[in-house]
Amino acid sequence: MSTSPPYLDAVIQGDCLEVMQGLPAACADLVFADPPYFMQTEGFLFRSDGSRFSGVDDAWDKFGGFAEYDAFTRAWLGGCRRLMKEDATLWVIGSFQNIYRLGSILQDMGFWILNDIIWSKPNAVPNFGGTRFQNAHETLLWCARSRDARYIFNYKTMKRLNGGRQARSVWDITLCKGGERLKDGQGAKLHPAQKPEKLLYNVILASTRPEGVVLDPFFGTGTTGAVARLTGRHFIGIERDAAYAEAARQRVAAVQTVHSDIHDQALETRLPRVPMRALVRDGYLENGESLYDRSGRAACTVTERGLVCDGGAPVSIHRMAAMILGRSNANGWDLFRVRRDGALVPLDLLRRRWREDHGGGRG
Numbered sequence: 182m183s184t185s186p187p188y189l190d191a192v193i194q195g196d197c198l199e200v201m202q203g204l205p206a207a208c209a210d211l212v213f214a215d216p217p218y219f220m221q222t223e224g225f226l227f228r229s230d231g232s233r234f235s236g237v238d239d240a241w242d243k244f245g246g247f248a249e250y251d252a253f254t255r256a257w258l259g260g261c262r263r264l265m266k267e268d269a270t271l272w273v274i275g276s277f278q279n280i281y282r283l284g285s286i287l288q289d290m291g292f293w294i295l296n297d298i299i300w301s302k303p304n305a306v307p308n309f310g311g312t313r314f315q316n317a318h319e320t321l322l323w324c325a326r327s328r329d330a331r332y333i334f335n336y337k338t339m340k341r342l343n344g345g346r347q348a349r350s351v352w353d354i355t356l357c358k359g360g361e362r363l364k365d366g367q368g369a370k371l372h373p374a375q376k377p378e379k380l381l382y383n384v385i386l387a388s389t390r391p392e393g394v395v396l397d398p399f400f401g402t403g404t405t406g407a408v409a410r411l412t413g414r415h416f417i418g419i420e421r422d423a424a425y426a427e428a429a430r431q432r433v434a435a436v437q438t439v440h441s442d443i444h445d446q447a448l449e450t451r452l453p454r455v456p457m458r459a460l461v462r463d464g465y466l467e468n469g470e471s472l473y474d475r476s477g478r479a480a481c482t483v484t485e486r487g488l489v490c491d492g493g494a495p496v497s498i499h500r501m502a503a504m505i506l507g508r509s510n511a512n513g514w515d516l517f518r519v520r521r522d523g524a525l526v527p528l529d530l531l532r533r534r535w536r537e538d539h540g541g542g543r544g
């Protein structure tokens with residue numbers, strides 16, 4: 182019986198420079214790094230109502246100057262590079278304070294920048310002093326190990342996540358808040374730099390396969406681990422602070438893996454087409470059964486020939502989905518739900534069941 186290595190799906194507490202030395206070469210399919218930004222924040226920031234804003238002002242973000250920060254950056258990037266498989270990619274996130282230094286060092290080390298992604302924050306923190314523009318974005322650099330390296334990019338998956346249009350390099354994602362934000366005993370933010378799960382969702386689904394291993398050397402609250410687990414990937418998390426490491430362990434342990442075509446990379450592997458009429462013919466759907474949209478509204482009914490009808494002429498599920506969403510095209514497998522045992526479940530689940538029952542073959 183094969184057992185997983187002890188570092189897999191574990192939060193390792195320690196300095197990433199030391200911990201990485203103890204890991205085997207080429208163990209990671211992806212690196213996501215959210216390092217200290219060296220923000221050089223001084224004094225306090227106040228909101229217009231006089232309350233104090235808690236940004237990143239922690240000891241872990243302090244360095245003696247650019248030379249020290251650059252040496253640290255080279256050291257951890259070198260550690261990551263050794264752990265990356267040949268076709269692995271590395272994502273690093275930063276802001277105007279550090280991203281240019283990171284980009285230059287990455288290129289000097291032989292990494293090949295594939296994209297710079299703008300994380301645009303619709304709910305960014307204002308510039309309280311009114312002395313500059315509001316800083317409303319951060320930048321992610323996505324890199325292959327070298328110019329000639331092969332790498333994974335799940336083009337169709339990202340296109341599907343972008344509503345059927347080619348995914349772009351600007352991502353609108355709100356800051357992490359509400360139930361997603363980890364709190365301390367007093368109800369304040371546990372960590373000043375917790376990233377939104379949607380950001381990691383895009384990163385992981387764009388550049389890994391199911392069961393792939395994601396290394397995060399600056400694990401913080403474990404956002405990377407939570408999303409890796411949700412999507413059926415493995416992770417290696419390294420975090421120096423004991424309290425953050427423990428919070429991350431608890432957070433990740435509470436996550437259940439969810440299987441779907443998006444998570445399981447079905448869009449990339451070209452599964453055989455399943456016609457709707459096969460689901461009706463083989464009893465997975467009833468003639469006349471209602472299909473529901475995402476809000477739970479009964480939107481149309483299924484016909485014997487596997488079309489759907491809302492009172493007008495029967496059309497395909499995709500045409501009906503496009504009409505409901507007011508688009509020129511849409512994916513009905515994604516939009517519609519069916520009622521099973523009192524709950525609404527995705528129509529896509531029936532398609533997956535049909536494929537499993539039919540050995541993945543054609544209908």
Ligand SMILES: C[S@@+](CC[C@H](N)C(=O)[O-])C[C@H]1O[C@@H](n2cnc3c(N)ncnc32)[C@H](O)[C@@H]1O
Nearest residue numbers: 196197215241374375376399401402404420421
């Ligand atoms: C920007 S935060 C990461 C936040 C994380 N992405 C999240 O969503 O919670 C950087 C983290 O790196 C940790 N850290 C800083 N230097 C480190 C080092 N040398 N080794 C390991 N962790 C380190 C800090 O304690 C901090 O939690």
